[in-house]
Amino acid sequence: MRKHKRVxxxxxxxxxxxxxxxxVVSISGHSRHDRPSEQGMLILGRSGLDSLISExxxxxxxxxxxxxWCTPCVGELPEIDMVYAESNGGIxxxxxxxxxxxxxxLLEFREAFSVSMPVVWLNQEEAQRLKAEWELADVLPIxxxxxxxxxxxxxxxxxxxxxxxxxxxxxxxxxxTSSVEDHGDYVLHINVAGDPAESLTLQLIxxxxxxxxxxxxxxxxxxxxxxxxMLDSLYLPASGYPYAQPCVGxxxxxxxxxxxxxxxxxxxxxx
Amino acid sequence: MGRFGxxxxxxxxxxxxxxxxxxxxxxxxxxxxxxxxxxxxxxxxGLHCYSxxxxxxxxxxxxIQSMVSSDGFLGGLASGRPDALAILGILGFxxxxxxxxxxxxxxxxxxxxxxxxxxxxxxxxxIEVPASWRAGKYLVLVLFVFLLPMTLRAVPGAGGDPWFCKxxxxxxxLEAGWPLVMMSGGEVFQTGFLxxxxxxxxxxxxxxxxxxxxxxxxxxxxxGAFWGLSGKLSVFRMRVDDSCIDCSKCRxxxxxxxxxxxxxxxxxxxxxxxxxxxxxxxxxxxxxxAGVETNR
Amino acid sequence: xxxxxxxxRIALAAAALLMAVSGYVFGDPFVIWQKAASICLECIGIG
Numbered sequence: 128m129r130k131h132k133r134v135x136x137x138x139x140x141x142x143x144x145x146x147x148x149x150x151v152v153s154i155s156g157h158s159r160h161d162r163p164s165e166q167g168m169l170i171l172g173r174s175g176l177d178s179l180i181s182e183x184x185x186x187x188x189x190x191x192x193x194x195x196w197c198t199p200c201v202g203e204l205p206e207i208d209m210v211y212a213e214s215n216g217g218i219x220x221x222x223x224x225x226x227x228x229x230x231x232x233l234l235e236f237r238e239a240f241s242v243s244m245p246v247v248w249l250n251q252e253e254a255q256r257l258k259a260e261w262e263l264a265d266v267l268p269i270x271x272x273x274x275x276x277x278x279x280x281x282x283x284x285x286x287x288x289x290x291x292x293x294x295x296x297x298x299x300x301x302x303x304t305s306s307v308e309d310h311g312d313y314v315l316h317i318n319v320a321g322d323p324a325e326s327l328t329l330q331l332i333x334x335x336x337x338x339x340x341x342x343x344x345x346x347x348x349x350x351x352x353x354x355x356x357m358l359d360s361l362y363l364p365a366s367g368y369p370y371a372q373p374c375v376g377x378x379x380x381x382x383x384x385x386x387x388x389x390x391x392x393x394x395x396x397x398x
Numbered sequence: 399m400g401r402f403g404x405x406x407x408x409x410x411x412x413x414x415x416x417x418x419x420x421x422x423x424x425x426x427x428x429x430x431x432x433x434x435x436x437x438x439x440x441x442x443x444g445l446h447c448y449s450x451x452x453x454x455x456x457x458x459x460x461x462i463q464s465m466v467s468s469d470g471f472l473g474g475l476a477s478g479r480p481d482a483l484a485i486l487g488i489l490g491f492x493x494x495x496x497x498x499x500x501x502x503x504x505x506x507x508x509x510x511x512x513x514x515x516x517x518x519x520x521x522x523x524x525i526e527v528p529a530s531w532r533a534g535k536y537l538v539l540v541l542f543v544f545l546l547p548m549t550l551r552a553v554p555g556a557g558g559d560p561w562f563c564k565x566x567x568x569x570x571x572l573e574a575g576w577p578l579v580m581m582s583g584g585e586v587f588q589t590g591f592l593x594x595x596x597x598x599x600x601x602x603x604x605x606x607x608x609x610x611x612x613x614x615x616x617x618x619x620x621x622g623a624f625w626g627l628s629g630k631l632s633v634f635r636m637r638v639d640d641s642c643i644d645c646s647k648c649r650x651x652x653x654x655x656x657x658x659x660x661x662x663x664x665x666x667x668x669x670x671x672x673x674x675x676x677x678x679x680x681x682x683x684x685x686x687x688a689g690v691e692t693n694r
Numbered sequence: 695x696x697x698x699x700x701x702x703r704i705a706l707a708a709a710a711l712l713m714a715v716s717g718y719v720f721g722d723p724f725v726i727w728q729k730a731a732s733i734c735l736e737c738i739g740i741g
Binding site for chain 1: 537550591592
């Protein structure tokens with residue numbers, strides 16, 4: 128009886144240590160879920176990006192700038208990731224999220240979407256500073272290629288296919304498409320999402336039609352479940368209505384929430 | 399509750415008012431959002447999840463873990479970096495409460511404490527928790543609130559995780575995890591192993607609270623550990639006079655099951671005052687009297 | 695613990711209050727807000 132009591136007296140230690148089980152599981156078990164590819168690491172901040180680049184030492188580097196709301200980016204990421212995974216460490220690929228001011232957006236996105244290459248998240252301030260420093264235009268996606276010495280060899284605006292990235296990284300010379308005009312026909316398309324009864328929505332729609340023509344504008348009413356599902360499938364933001372997002376081919380500008388912003392975003396895309 | 403008189407009524411009212419005051423953002427429950435106002439710079443004196451839809455204050459334990467787990471926290475604190483120094487605001491706030499009246503907030507404010515008290519009212523076989531188990535919460539505080547968040551890095555160079563929140567805190571599961579997952583229909587939030595684990599922890603804590611007095615507060619709560627330790631040096635304390643007749647009625651009514659007449663300065667005491675009204679010879683008091691803690 | 699004089703106890707409480715105030719004055723309480731104002735996925739067992 129006495130011995131029994133003594134064992135009971137110490138039972139609090141295994142009780143508390145039991146909570147180490149989920150710690151160990153979640154530290155070691157990122158691949159526990161059936162995901163299309165194993166989720167790579169997420170790194171926060173500019174210093175993380177810099178150290179990834181410097182760690183590449185002697186390998187070619189591909190840096191892809193994207194955001195969760197950028198449809199072409201999200202379509203392109205798995206392609207880049209495939210090239211990255213197949214290189215077995217031969218190249219360094221980094222996906223830099225510069226368009227989501229709120230980290231939570233990215234975290235939620237990663238619940239359903241995984242890439243094995245490292246993803247870096249920058250807050251708004253860091254993203255602005257980096258865009259100025261590297262002279263990045265206000266479009267997404269942007270892909271930079273760095274050679275083995277870390278010098279930039281080419282800069283691609285807009286999304287590309289897996290073959291393109293394979294060629295690019297196997298040393299085939301690439302045309303630099305750092306101005307959007309180089310890249311196919313200039314066809315402007317604008318997605319507008321918002322309550323059609325709101326005057327700002329109407330202004331955005333009016334301006335969009337003026338800029339892109341009737342055919343170049345898609346209008347989504349978030350109050351309509353079908354439209355909402357469409358927004359979701361296009362990875363367009365499901366908050367902050369109304370907004371208008373201009374795209375040219377496979378490069379998109381930021382979602383704009385005023386007439387002036389929309390004009391600027393279209394300006395940034397135009398040849 | 400009437401049996402314990404005015405103090406007990408006042409305490410329940412205080413608990414309810416605190417609960418309401420900390421949860422003014424009712425709208426959050428309608429659209430599964432959380433409050434983002436400036437008041438979230440300040441902590442609630444209790445264990446209440448800041449991801450609870452209606453919560454307008456921050457959780458002190460969550461905030462501490464979030465800060466100590468940030469990359470380069472210790473260096474930042476040493477060099478006076480403002481984001482690291484902010485932890486002094488929270489630690490100072492908690493210490494001030496502890497140095498004034500120990501675990502008083504556990505007894506008068508903490509919503510999760512109140513929940514456990516109410517659960518204990520459910521008729522069931524009642525089981526005593528061994529006194530030695532009280533040590534558990536100090537291990538939780540050291541290990542899950544400070545050590546693991548500061549040292550464990552899943553991603554090199556990135557921040558650590560709030561491990562107490564992640565693998566233990568049943569208040570978070572109850573106030574944020576369950577409601578947010580239910581309201582989103584499980585679409586936005588993809589639940590996995592941790593959610594199942596934490597749900598199991600919460601269910602066990604609820605069941606345990608029915609059979610035992612405030613088991614989470616006594617065995618696992620890191621905030622209780624913090625206030626219990628600082629309460630050892632609090633200005634206001636309990637005092638038991640010589641007139642005590644060792645009837646142990648105080649222990650029977652005590653929501654944290656301590657024998658105040660044997661240890662008036664127990665780190666467990668939540669200063670609820672139930673025993674004061676219950677004592678047949680009026681031997682138990684609050685006190686701040688110089689030099690005297692107990693006559694016994 | 696019994697021997698700790700009341701004046702020391704009061705001083706401790708005052709020092710803690712001072713520490714709290716200095717934390718908000720010299721520290722950046724924005725970091726507290728930042729964590730509290732976005733859904734803490736880890737906290738609710740999701741992230």
